Amino acid sequence: MLLSESARVTTAHEAGFRVQYPNSKPRAVKVVALDAGSAKLVDDISKMAWNGAAFFKSLSFEDGALPGTSVKAWLNDLAGHTSDLSAEVASADCVVVLASAGQDVQSAAVISELCNLHHKTLVSLIVPHDGATEDEIDMSLRAMRPYAKMLVIAHGRDYIEAMLTALRA
Amino acid sequence: MLKKEQNELVTQTGPGTPMGELFRCYWQPILLSEELPENDCPPVRVKVLSERLVAFRDSEGKLGLIDEFCAHRGVSLWFGRNEECGLRCPYHGWKFDTTGQCIDVPSEPEESGYAKKIKLKSYPLIEKGGVLWTYMGPPERLPPEPAWEFANVPLENSFTSKRLQENNWLQAMEGGIDSSHVSFLHRGDLNNDPLFKGAAGNKYNLSDSKPVFEVVEAPGGLFIGARRNAEEGHYYWRITPWVMPSFTMVPPRGDHPIHGHFWVPIDDESCTAWSFDYHPVRALSDNERNAMKDGKGIHVKYVPGTYRPLANKDNDYLMNREAQKAGKTFSGVEGIGMQDASLQESMGPICDRTKENLVGTDNGIIMARHRLMRAAKALAEKGTLPPGLEIAHQTVRSAAVILPPDQPYKDAAKEALVAKPGVAQTSV
Numbered sequence A: 001m002l003l004s005e006s007a008r009v010t011t012a013h014e015a016g017f018r019v020q021y022p023n024s025k026p027r028a029v030k031v032v033a034l035d036a037g038s039a040k041l042v043d044d045i046s047k048m049a050w051n052g053a054a055f056f057k058s059l060s061f062e063d064g065a066l067p068g069t070s071v072k073a074w075l076n077d078l079a080g081h082t083s084d085l086s087a088e089v090a091s092a093d094c095v096v097v098l099a100s101a102g103q104d105v106q107s108a109a110v111i112s113e114l115c116n117l118h119h120k121t122l123v124s125l126i127v128p129h130d131g132a133t134e135d136e137i138d139m140s141l142r143a144m145r146p147y148a149k150m151l152v153i154a155h156g157r158d159y160i161e162a163m164l165t166a167l168r169a
Numbered sequence B: 001m002l003k004k005e006q007n008e009l010v011t012q013t014g015p016g017t018p019m020g021e022l023f024r025c026y027w028q029p030i031l032l033s034e035e036l037p038e039n040d041c042p043p044v045r046v047k048v049l050s051e052r053l054v055a056f057r058d059s060e061g062k063l064g065l066i067d068e069f070c071a072h073r074g075v076s077l078w079f080g081r082n083e084e085c086g087l088r089c090p091y092h093g094w095k096f097d098t099t100g101q102c103i104d105v106p107s108e109p110e111e112s113g114y115a116k117k118i119k120l121k122s123y124p125l126i127e128k129g130g131v132l133w134t135y136m137g138p139p140e141r142l143p144p145e146p147a148w149e150f151a152n153v154p155l156e157n158s159f160t161s162k163r164l165q166e167n168n169w170l171q172a173m174e175g176g177i178d179s180s181h182v183s184f185l186h187r188g189d190l191n192n193d194p195l196f197k198g199a200a201g202n203k204y205n206l207s208d209s210k211p212v213f214e215v216v217e218a219p220g221g222l223f224i225g226a227r228r229n230a231e232e233g234h235y236y237w238r239i240t241p242w243v244m245p246s247f248t249m250v251p252p253r254g255d256h257p258i259h260g261h262f263w264v265p266i267d268d269e270s271c272t273a274w275s276f277d278y279h280p281v282r283a284l285s286d287n288e289r290n291a292m293k294d295g296k297g298i299h300v301k302y303v304p305g306t307y308r309p310l311a312n313k314d315n316d317y318l319m320n321r322e323a324q325k326a327g328k329t330f331s332g333v334e335g336i337g338m339q340d341a342s343l344q345e346s347m348g349p350i351c352d353r354t355k356e357n358l359v360g361t362d363n364g365i366i367m368a369r370h371r372l373m374r375a376a377k378a379l380a381e382k383g384t385l386p387p388g389l390e391i392a393h394q395t396v397r398s399a400a401v402i403l404p405p406d407q408p409y410k411d412a413a414k415e416a417l418v419a420k421p422g423v424a425q426t427s428v
Ligand code: FES
Pocket: none
């Protein structure tokens, strides 16, 4: 019997002939801490080697109109520089926000608004601290649910690293 | 994306590999009861976790799973004679019992005790829910018997099938937790398959192809909630449990039986895809059972006399481009099970994850891989037993629910996600 094409091409040997050219360009992943607890995590993680991911430890706001949003906001990076939140979101491929369980994360609304405006995916990680209660986690879930396309509760810093690596951040 | 070493870690399950040791912590389904239908029936060859074994049911009904090859000169005991409480090698007549103990070496005087010194490796084999299960880890760590609901409901409530899938276990399992493909790959089947159609929830799947996800760690693995818009600002949630290492369930539709899978490595380039369907509180109807036997829902039609799907790589999966063009099927392949299997086999025997480009909504898959790697390392380095062994970890269910927007499914659907005898599934 003649082998079908599918049978011929699905061997381990044939898998060796996948083209060796890259199939993607680097993507801009912006990682933003929404509270002090996650700022510490972002600080630690940012010290690893990444493919151009940008890390921000906090946001600051100022009243004033911006097209499509109600608040003018800045991101503060780890070196102490500030940059315009809207511009950062506009140039992102994916925005990842980190929130400690039980913390007030109102700033998520502003980021989400900008993600919608610029059609960017917002991924939100809720990071429970040791001993975080169910109530704290629920509060964070409720707070983040309206905004994130993907909402993950992830214990531990190793997951954040794994996720950013998986996303080629 | 995974690095090359990580991909090897999660895909290799042979003896001595970290992921192989992880799999060897659990009971694995390996045969259907129908494959060893009666005492002294023909023995069956089984390869599982890259080990070649032979299974048989002896004259007293005892089940045995032993090294496939005779200790004398290496003949396959698949040729053996299953008689008088043992499997006798047809070459020189050596005989083994269900524990692998050699009980007769005809060339040696019985009094010499020669046979006592010969023993083939064996693993326990138990029967539960129409399935034969083995445990291949160290005897001192023998876990409690499988507590999965499908294997513990009355047999008339369930139907379980298995099929050969010709690729690594992980790319198959990942399909089971990848809720976002349903609105594409299987869209043609939601309203047509007899085991899916008619559920009120189907319309949300079809009208909203961009679900939003919430991944929550569960003690035994994960819950992956996919949320779509329903009426009046409510959300339609489909919640998929994954229990380590390779148990997944599909959220239910209406009063149709609930279903799910087990993905068990045969070797690193093939696996057995187990597909089970059951109703927690009622017997399956004749129509349902016949549809399942006929390869509907998540089951498949077979090459007669085998567990290889009728649509397979040798016939290009019976690709039908007209049906694809007409939108009858999204990929041109018929049947939900084969739609998944054909695409997963097309990735190659072991998917090269160094080349993939995951997106934010792939976090269910990212998290599952991460937990597998973490558990395999903890077992290898510290001897820590992995999640998924406890009865409470196994008594989970998938669910489909409509909830107000401010309620976390992990709380609002908490009860729905626990398998309770005599309580029906929560479904839309
Ligand atoms: S679109 Fe997901 S594998 Fe091609």
